[in-house]
Amino acid sequence: MNLKQNIKKLIVEKPLKLDCGQIIVNFPLAYETYGTLNHEKDNAILVFHALTGDQFVTGINPVTKKDGWWSYVVGSGKSIDTDKYFVICANVIGGCMGSFGPGHENPKTKKIYGTDFPVITINDMVNAQINLLDFFGIKKLFSVVGGSMGGMQVLQFISNFPDKTKTVIPIACTSSHSAQNIAFNELGRQAIAADHNWLDGNYNSKNILPDKGLAVARMAAHITYLSKKGLQEKFGRKLQERDDLKFGFDADFQIESYLRYQGSVFVDRFDANSYLYITRAMDYFDLVKQFNGNLSEAFKNTKAKFFIISFTSDWLYPTQENKDIVIALNAVGANVGFVEIESDKGHDSFLLNVPDFLKALKNFLDKSYAEKLS
Amino acid sequence: MKPEYKIISDLIEKNAKVLDVGCDDGTLMEFLKINKDVNIRGIEISKEKVQTCIAKGLTVIEGNAELDLKQFPNDSFEYVVLGQTLQAFINPEIVIKELLRVGNRAIVTIPNFGHWKVRLSLLFKGTMPITSSLPHDWYNTPNIHMCTIKDFVRFSKIINFKIFKSLALINQNVSDINNSNLIFKNLFGELGIFLIEK
Numbered sequence: 001m002n003l004k005q006n007i008k009k010l011i012v013e014k015p016l017k018l019d020c021g022q023i024i025v026n027f028p029l030a031y032e033t034y035g036t037l038n039h040e041k042d043n044a045i046l047v048f049h050a051l052t053g054d055q056f057v058t059g060i061n062p063v064t065k066k067d068g069w070w071s072y073v074v075g076s077g078k079s080i081d082t083d084k085y086f087v088i089c090a091n092v093i094g095g096c097m098g099s100f101g102p103g104h105e106n107p108k109t110k111k112i113y114g115t116d117f118p119v120i121t122i123n124d125m126v127n128a129q130i131n132l133l134d135f136f137g138i139k140k141l142f143s144v145v146g147g148s149m150g151g152m153q154v155l156q157f158i159s160n161f162p163d164k165t166k167t168v169i170p171i172a173c174t175s176s177h178s179a180q181n182i183a184f185n186e187l188g189r190q191a192i193a194a195d196h197n198w199l200d201g202n203y204n205s206k207n208i209l210p211d212k213g214l215a216v217a218r219m220a221a222h223i224t225y226l227s228k229k230g231l232q233e234k235f236g237r238k239l240q241e242r243d244d245l246k247f248g249f250d251a252d253f254q255i256e257s258y259l260r261y262q263g264s265v266f267v268d269r270f271d272a273n274s275y276l277y278i279t280r281a282m283d284y285f286d287l288v289k290q291f292n293g294n295l296s297e298a299f300k301n302t303k304a305k306f307f308i309i310s311f312t313s314d315w316l317y318p319t320q321e322n323k324d325i326v327i328a329l330n331a332v333g334a335n336v337g338f339v340e341i342e343s344d345k346g347h348d349s350f351l352l353n354v355p356d357f358l359k360a361l362k363n364f365l366d367k368s369y370a371e372k373l374s
Numbered sequence: 375m376k377p378e379y380k381i382i383s384d385l386i387e388k389n390a391k392v393l394d395v396g397c398d399d400g401t402l403m404e405f406l407k408i409n410k411d412v413n414i415r416g417i418e419i420s421k422e423k424v425q426t427c428i429a430k431g432l433t434v435i436e437g438n439a440e441l442d443l444k445q446f447p448n449d450s451f452e453y454v455v456l457g458q459t460l461q462a463f464i465n466p467e468i469v470i471k472e473l474l475r476v477g478n479r480a481i482v483t484i485p486n487f488g489h490w491k492v493r494l495s496l497l498f499k500g501t502m503p504i505t506s507s508l509p510h511d512w513y514n515t516p517n518i519h520m521c522t523i524k525d526f527v528r529f530s531k532i533i534n535f536k537i538f539k540s541l542a543l544i545n546q547n548v549s550d551i552n553n554s555n556l557i558f559k560n561l562f563g564e565l566g567i568f569l570i571e572k
Contacts, residue, residue, distance in 0.1 A: 326435060326445070338434075339428065340436055363429040363431075364428055368431065
């Protein structure tokens, strides 16, 4: 945990009323920046991370010592070019990389919050992060960008703050979590709750971790991030370091071994209670309902330029759900472009080396920046 | 750049809001942006061409005009342009009606199947005509509903829309089409360009 001591934090003094009714004040918002804010302060891009991401977008993550989650996209000369743009990313509230979350101590009880932490929403996450604009003295962002849950924050951001960004890029996301999305998240939460070590969220007090439950949650979720074709091509029925089936329950197949590995490395870097809170925030996300069934209303006050990107093999947030956002934007005459990228890498495509995606994102940003939008 | 782009541009007022249906690689969109300072959007079915448009900084939606025009509210645009693609749709009637619902006016261009070279090709060769503007074989052509300039004029009466202006392109020269010269233009026009209204 010492590694987390050096994380940059903004202490948000302004009270924030959460959707659940509670008010939080003087809470930490952990963030990281890349590139340089120019003199005009017109080159800032706010990146929103997905469920298990954090503020360490690119380069080596100082805590996990692994590559940042969007290293393919953000960096010198890349799609989000840090030679040109000033990139800001904050850990969402409810998270476990320094921002106010269930692993923090409750000042009233002097105990770790655990499940006493207030239930937060995508709206709350965005309302916490808007404070970064004041902190950096930025009147208007050049862009807000994010994939998956990051894309939901993008949509909520432009709905809450229609004149705070020039461009808006929601990627591989939805305006409302579907029953299937909720079902997969519930599976993950129940896997955590079924772990004896979870102790109704109080595992911190006993210095133990519900790592088995969290690993299963991650394994199940990981399957939803890939496509059937992608899995088949990568693993097929290949066996793991053996010539034949062992007639037991060890990992005979490479896919089993791969998932077990994904689960085991995840528990080293992620907090089980944060997983519960963040998946809950995603499930509660319903921008359509926020605007009484008319999504277009969410966008009617903005002059921003939108670019929506989906992926052919993404069955978690399929193209049609992304297109619904395009349709809602067109209904209010918004400036919106859309492309569906061909990829067999599933929902995870937005995190991976998918050249058509990287090219489209770079071209959109660079051309829009050159336009000097107001 | 196609010769008709200049003619299309002349039909559009400055600063208008325009939708280019089947915008291809965005050449016409760029031309209209520069010449008429229009607020222009495009729809294009090919992913590759959408990428080209994005690289040019154009606002384009990947989609199929036959399915995706319905997302636009009535009168969203002052002009909707449909360049040489009407013949590729399964139901051109629905497409024309959608163009005129989404836009106040539409500009439709059609490669003229009544051109004398097409007629002679079929007459003498006895095979489906292949010309520079219709380069496909019958079995791989996207053009499933070819029509002539005369057909389009008749079409306007059948499905009830107004032709506000009709022009023929002959050897890069543009000329008006009217009732008295229709037979002639239908024989020599390579392309028909129509400004239509509800």
